[in-house]
Amino acid sequence: MINLRLNEERLRALASLAVDQALALGDVAVSATARIGGGMRFTVAQGTADKALRDLTQSVVVTVYQQGRMGTASTSSLEETAIRRAAAEAVATSGRVAVDPDAGLADPATLAHDTPLPELASPSGLSVAELSALAFEMDAAACGCAILPGIATRVAEAGVASSDGRVALATSAGFCRSFSFSNHGLWAMVKAEKDGQSAIDVAQSTERRFQSLDSVEMVAQKAVERAVAQLGARSLATQRASILFDARIASALLGDVVGALGGVAQFRRTSLFQDSLGTQIAPDHIDLLEDPFLPFGLASGAYDREGVAGQQRAVIEAGVVRGYFLDSRAARRLSMRSTGNADGPWNLRFISRAPAGDRAALCARMGRGLLVTQFNGGATDPVTGNWTRAAGGFWVEDGVPTFPVSGITVGGNLRDMIGGIVTIGSDLYRQGAFQTGSILIHDLQIGGAP
Amino acid sequence: MTAMDTPAQGHSLQCAEQRLLAPHDIDLTDIARTLGALQGPGIDLADLFLESVHSRTWRMEDGKVAAGSFRIDQGVGARAASGADVAFAHSADMHPGALADLATTVSGLRRSSCGSSIVPLTTTPPHHTVYPPDYVVKEGDAADWISLLDRVDQVGRGADPRVIRVDAFIRATDQVILVADIAGRLAADVRPTVQMMVEVVALANGRRARGSAGMGGRHALADLTPARVDETVRKAVQMALTNLEARPAPAGVMPVVLAPGYAGVLFHEAVGHGLEGDHHRKRLSVFDGRMGERIAAPGVTVIDDGSLPGKLGSLGIDDEGVPGERTLLIEDGILTGLMQDRLNAGLMNDKPTGNGRRQSYAHLPMPRMTNTFLAAGQHDPAEILASVRNGIYAPGFGGGQVDIVSGRFNFSTTEAWLIEDGKLTAPLEGATLIGVGHEALKQISMIGNDLALDNGIALCGKQGQSVDVGVGQPTIRIDSMLVGGRGG
Structure with missing residues (x-):
C-alpha cells in the first residue's frame, strides 16, 4: 500500500508558501507547483523475482516573472529552507535576464478557478505481497501461453506497477487548486526463438483504475503472439507501396502533427504546418478531437500548469486546422488565447467520418502493401516534414498478411502523408494521450535489402 | 565513526560530506548503521547512494536571453540484492530517520526484517584526475554565461544573411555523489558538466531548414572558449545552409x-x-x-x-x-x-x-x-x-x-x-x-x-x-x- 506523506491541503500550503516567499523578495508575479508521488513496481522473469522497487518523488517548482523577465527554480526537498532558497533563486535569475514581453502568468480571465476536476485517482490499495504475487501471475501467464511446436519462448520481464500522486498549483493571481491521480500498469516482454532466429516484443496495459487493466492472460497472450509472429521475418525489395500503419503505432504520426500545431513551432516559424489555421491539411473526412475531461483519461485534467482549462474541441475538423496547442506565452506572441495546453495535448482522438472497419477490413482494402506494426527508430524533420523510420510488420498480398517483415525503412513527407490519408480504421487503440485507428496511406517509399 | 584517516579521495569526500551529510545531520555512522540494516541473510550486495545535483540553465531565444532556471535535486537510494533478486527504494528526504526508513522499506519489499549490524567503512578508491572536482554552478556568474550566449547569436546571424533565427542554451551541472556498500567500500565524486546547444534556422526562396550543433564535457565554463563556441555555431549554420539545398535521400x-x-x-x-x-x-x-x-x-x-x-x-x-x-x-x-x-x-x-x-x-x-x-x-x-x-x-x-x-x-x-x-x-x-x-x-x-x-x-x-x-x-x-x- 502506498501512503503519500502529504495530503492535498498540505501541498497547496507548500505551493502557497513558495509564492509568498518569492513575493516577499520583489515586485514579481509568481506561480508554484508542489508535487508528490509514490509507487511500487515488481518484475519477475521465468519464475524468478527480478526487481522490487518503491518510488517516492517530490518537488516544488517556482516560476517568477519580473515584467517579462522569467526565472525558474526547483527543489526536490520540501523543507521550508529549500523552498525559500528556490524562491530566492527564481527571483535572482529573473533579475538577470532580458525582457520577453509575452512571458507572464496566464491572463486572470482564463484561469480555471472552478472547472470540474475529472476523476483521476483510484489507488489500488494493494500490499507489497499482493503486487508481488501479481507480477508472478503475469510471468506465469506469459510462460504458460500455448505456442506451436518448434518455437521456444522466454519471459524477459513480466511486471506490475502501481502509483499515486498529488499536485497543487498556486499563483500570485490568487489561483490555488490541487488534485490527485493514480497510474497502474501490467506488462510482459517475451523473447521467441525458432531455428536460431530471435524476436522480442512487449504488451502492456496502462490505466488510471487498477480494475480497468487487461487481465494478465490477455497481456501475456498479446506479448507472446507479437514476438512469435515476427519469427522468420525478412526484408523487402526497395519499392514504393501502400502502407497500413497499425493502430498500435499510428499514434507516432500524431505526435509529429501535434508538435507542428504547437505554439512554439508556430511562433518560431519552424512548423511543417506553418500558419495552417483555417487551412486544409488532411482529407475532409478526418477529425482530430480533444477532450480534457474524460473520467480516468490518461491525459485528462481540469487545468494546465498555468491554471488554464482546456476544452472539448476539434483541433482538426473535416481536415481543416481549427486550433493550435497553446500556452499563455505562445498565445500572446500569436495574438491568440491560451488553449490550456501548457502541459501538452489532452486526450486526442484521430478519426475518420467514414471509418473503414477493423484492421482486417483495411488490409483487404489495401490489397497489396505493407502493414507496419513496429517503429524501431528514425527521425522527423519538424520544419520540412521529411520523415523516415526503421520499421517492421507484415507484407500483405490479396488483402491478407502473408509473411513477417523486418530490416526495412519507410519514408515520406509528413505533410503529404497527412494530406494523403486514405482512411482510418475503427480499430481504435489508445496510447497515452492519443487514440487512433489504423491509418492507410498510399505510395510511400520502402527501403529494403532482400 | 569519523571520516577515513587517510582518505585517498580527500577532496571529493570532503565535498560529499559538506553537501550530502553535514547539512542533513547525517554522519558516516548513520551510513554504516543503515548498511547494517540492509544486510541480512542471503544478501550479497547492498549499497546506499547519496546524491546532490545543482544545475543552472540559461536559454537564448531569437537573440534574447529571457529565461533562466535553477534546479536542486537530492536524495538517497538504497539497494539490497540476493542473487539477481533486487530490492530498491529511494527518498528525496535526507536525514538519519529517512535512511532508517529506507532500510525498513527495502526489507519490507523483500518481506524480511532489518539487520542490526554496523558495517565498518574501510576502503576508498584512489584519487582520480579524469576531471577536476570543481563546482561549475556558482552564484553571481550570470553575466559570463549570458555574454557567451549573446556571442552565439552574433556569430550565428553574422555568418550568413540566410540565417533568420538562432536559439541556444547553456547548462551547467554539479553532481556530488557518495556511495557506500556492505563490503565496507566508501567512495565519493564531484562531477562538473557544462553543455551548450545551438539551433539555427535558415531561409532562402521561401524554404526553411534547420541546423544544430552542440558541445560539452565534464569541465568548467572556461573550456567553452570563444574559438570552440564560434566553431560550434558555424557548424550549426553550415548544417542549416546545407539543408536548404537538400533533396530527398535515396x-x-x-x-x-x-x-x-x-x-x-x-x-x-x-x-x-x-x-x-x-x-x-x-x-x-x-x-x-x-x-x-x-x-x-x-x-x-x-x-x-x-x-x-x-x-x-x-x-x-x-x-x-x-x-x-x-x-x-x-x-x-x-x-x-x-x-x-x-x-x-x-x-x-x-x-x-x-x-x-x-x-x-x-x-x-x-x-x-x-x-x-x-x-x-x-x-x-x-x-x-x-x-x-x-x-x-x-x-x-x-x-x-x-x-x-x-x-x-x-x-x-x-x-x-x-x-x-x-x-x-x-x-x-x-x-x-x-x-x-x-x-x-x-x-x-x-x-x-x-x-x-x-x-x-x-x-x-x-x-x-x-x-x-x-x-x-x-x-x-x-x-x-x-x-x-x-x-x-
Missing part, C-alpha cells in the same frame, strides 16, 4: 562513408548495447556466447573508456565506486569484453569494469556505456571518400536505436551528401540507416586515421534511464548498408 543498399565523431553512435548501437553485462546474464544479446569469436573485419577495434579526461561520458568512479577504465570490447575484429556493474559481474563471475551507472539516486544502477568508440586505422580520409563511386557521406547524425535480441540497429542523419565518383555532389534530406550489428561490422572496409569523439552532446537512454555518454570514430567506409530515405 532508398536502397549502397556504400556509406561516415564522418569522424558523432557518427560513432553506430558503434554505440551496433556493438555497445549488445555488450552490456545484464543483457548477457539474461541471455538476451545477439552476442551471447560469442566471446572470443571474430565478429568484425580485422582492424576493427572498439573501446569503451570512462577514463578519458574531461569527456562527457567519463567517470573518475562509476556510481558504484569503481574507477572508470578502458575496456576493449572488440579487438582487431575479435569479441573480447563486456561492460559490467557490480551486480552482473558478481552473478557472472566477472569483474566490474567501471560501467555501473544510474540516472540518479531514484534509479537502479546497471551496466552502461561511458565513451565508446572505434579506434583509428591507417587510411587517409580523403582516400576513403575518393574510393566511393556512388554512395552517401554522412557527417551529421541524430539519435539511434538497437534491438539487442536481433542486433538490428538504426540511426538517422541530420546532414548527408550524395557521393558521385568520389566527390560530394548534392546535399540530402535526412535518412534512416539500418543494419544488423555483426553484419554491418563485417562490411567496414576502410578505417581513417582521424579518430574523433563527438563534441559532448550524446545522451543514452536504456530502460527509461538517461545518462551522458561519449561516442566516436574515425572516418570509415561501410561497403554495403541500407539507406532509408524518402526518395526512390
Whole structure:
C-alpha cells in the first residue's frame, strides 16, 4: 500500500508558501507547483523475482516573472529552507535576464478557478505481497501461453506497477487548486526463438483504475503472439507501396502533427504546418478531437500548469486546422488565447467520418502493401516534414498478411502523408494521450535489402 | 565513526560530506548503521547512494536571453540484492530517520526484517584526475554565461544573411555523489558538466531548414572558449545552409562513408548495447556466447573508456565506486569484453569494469556505456571518400536505436551528401540507416586515421534511464548498408 506523506491541503500550503516567499523578495508575479508521488513496481522473469522497487518523488517548482523577465527554480526537498532558497533563486535569475514581453502568468480571465476536476485517482490499495504475487501471475501467464511446436519462448520481464500522486498549483493571481491521480500498469516482454532466429516484443496495459487493466492472460497472450509472429521475418525489395500503419503505432504520426500545431513551432516559424489555421491539411473526412475531461483519461485534467482549462474541441475538423496547442506565452506572441495546453495535448482522438472497419477490413482494402506494426527508430524533420523510420510488420498480398517483415525503412513527407490519408480504421487503440485507428496511406517509399 | 584517516579521495569526500551529510545531520555512522540494516541473510550486495545535483540553465531565444532556471535535486537510494533478486527504494528526504526508513522499506519489499549490524567503512578508491572536482554552478556568474550566449547569436546571424533565427542554451551541472556498500567500500565524486546547444534556422526562396550543433564535457565554463563556441555555431549554420539545398535521400543498399565523431553512435548501437553485462546474464544479446569469436573485419577495434579526461561520458568512479577504465570490447575484429556493474559481474563471475551507472539516486544502477568508440586505422580520409563511386557521406547524425535480441540497429542523419565518383555532389534530406550489428561490422572496409569523439552532446537512454555518454570514430567506409530515405 502506498501512503503519500502529504495530503492535498498540505501541498497547496507548500505551493502557497513558495509564492509568498518569492513575493516577499520583489515586485514579481509568481506561480508554484508542489508535487508528490509514490509507487511500487515488481518484475519477475521465468519464475524468478527480478526487481522490487518503491518510488517516492517530490518537488516544488517556482516560476517568477519580473515584467517579462522569467526565472525558474526547483527543489526536490520540501523543507521550508529549500523552498525559500528556490524562491530566492527564481527571483535572482529573473533579475538577470532580458525582457520577453509575452512571458507572464496566464491572463486572470482564463484561469480555471472552478472547472470540474475529472476523476483521476483510484489507488489500488494493494500490499507489497499482493503486487508481488501479481507480477508472478503475469510471468506465469506469459510462460504458460500455448505456442506451436518448434518455437521456444522466454519471459524477459513480466511486471506490475502501481502509483499515486498529488499536485497543487498556486499563483500570485490568487489561483490555488490541487488534485490527485493514480497510474497502474501490467506488462510482459517475451523473447521467441525458432531455428536460431530471435524476436522480442512487449504488451502492456496502462490505466488510471487498477480494475480497468487487461487481465494478465490477455497481456501475456498479446506479448507472446507479437514476438512469435515476427519469427522468420525478412526484408523487402526497395519499392514504393501502400502502407497500413497499425493502430498500435499510428499514434507516432500524431505526435509529429501535434508538435507542428504547437505554439512554439508556430511562433518560431519552424512548423511543417506553418500558419495552417483555417487551412486544409488532411482529407475532409478526418477529425482530430480533444477532450480534457474524460473520467480516468490518461491525459485528462481540469487545468494546465498555468491554471488554464482546456476544452472539448476539434483541433482538426473535416481536415481543416481549427486550433493550435497553446500556452499563455505562445498565445500572446500569436495574438491568440491560451488553449490550456501548457502541459501538452489532452486526450486526442484521430478519426475518420467514414471509418473503414477493423484492421482486417483495411488490409483487404489495401490489397497489396505493407502493414507496419513496429517503429524501431528514425527521425522527423519538424520544419520540412521529411520523415523516415526503421520499421517492421507484415507484407500483405490479396488483402491478407502473408509473411513477417523486418530490416526495412519507410519514408515520406509528413505533410503529404497527412494530406494523403486514405482512411482510418475503427480499430481504435489508445496510447497515452492519443487514440487512433489504423491509418492507410498510399505510395510511400520502402527501403529494403532482400 | 569519523571520516577515513587517510582518505585517498580527500577532496571529493570532503565535498560529499559538506553537501550530502553535514547539512542533513547525517554522519558516516548513520551510513554504516543503515548498511547494517540492509544486510541480512542471503544478501550479497547492498549499497546506499547519496546524491546532490545543482544545475543552472540559461536559454537564448531569437537573440534574447529571457529565461533562466535553477534546479536542486537530492536524495538517497538504497539497494539490497540476493542473487539477481533486487530490492530498491529511494527518498528525496535526507536525514538519519529517512535512511532508517529506507532500510525498513527495502526489507519490507523483500518481506524480511532489518539487520542490526554496523558495517565498518574501510576502503576508498584512489584519487582520480579524469576531471577536476570543481563546482561549475556558482552564484553571481550570470553575466559570463549570458555574454557567451549573446556571442552565439552574433556569430550565428553574422555568418550568413540566410540565417533568420538562432536559439541556444547553456547548462551547467554539479553532481556530488557518495556511495557506500556492505563490503565496507566508501567512495565519493564531484562531477562538473557544462553543455551548450545551438539551433539555427535558415531561409532562402521561401524554404526553411534547420541546423544544430552542440558541445560539452565534464569541465568548467572556461573550456567553452570563444574559438570552440564560434566553431560550434558555424557548424550549426553550415548544417542549416546545407539543408536548404537538400533533396530527398535515396532508398536502397549502397556504400556509406561516415564522418569522424558523432557518427560513432553506430558503434554505440551496433556493438555497445549488445555488450552490456545484464543483457548477457539474461541471455538476451545477439552476442551471447560469442566471446572470443571474430565478429568484425580485422582492424576493427572498439573501446569503451570512462577514463578519458574531461569527456562527457567519463567517470573518475562509476556510481558504484569503481574507477572508470578502458575496456576493449572488440579487438582487431575479435569479441573480447563486456561492460559490467557490480551486480552482473558478481552473478557472472566477472569483474566490474567501471560501467555501473544510474540516472540518479531514484534509479537502479546497471551496466552502461561511458565513451565508446572505434579506434583509428591507417587510411587517409580523403582516400576513403575518393574510393566511393556512388554512395552517401554522412557527417551529421541524430539519435539511434538497437534491438539487442536481433542486433538490428538504426540511426538517422541530420546532414548527408550524395557521393558521385568520389566527390560530394548534392546535399540530402535526412535518412534512416539500418543494419544488423555483426553484419554491418563485417562490411567496414576502410578505417581513417582521424579518430574523433563527438563534441559532448550524446545522451543514452536504456530502460527509461538517461545518462551522458561519449561516442566516436574515425572516418570509415561501410561497403554495403541500407539507406532509408524518402526518395526512390
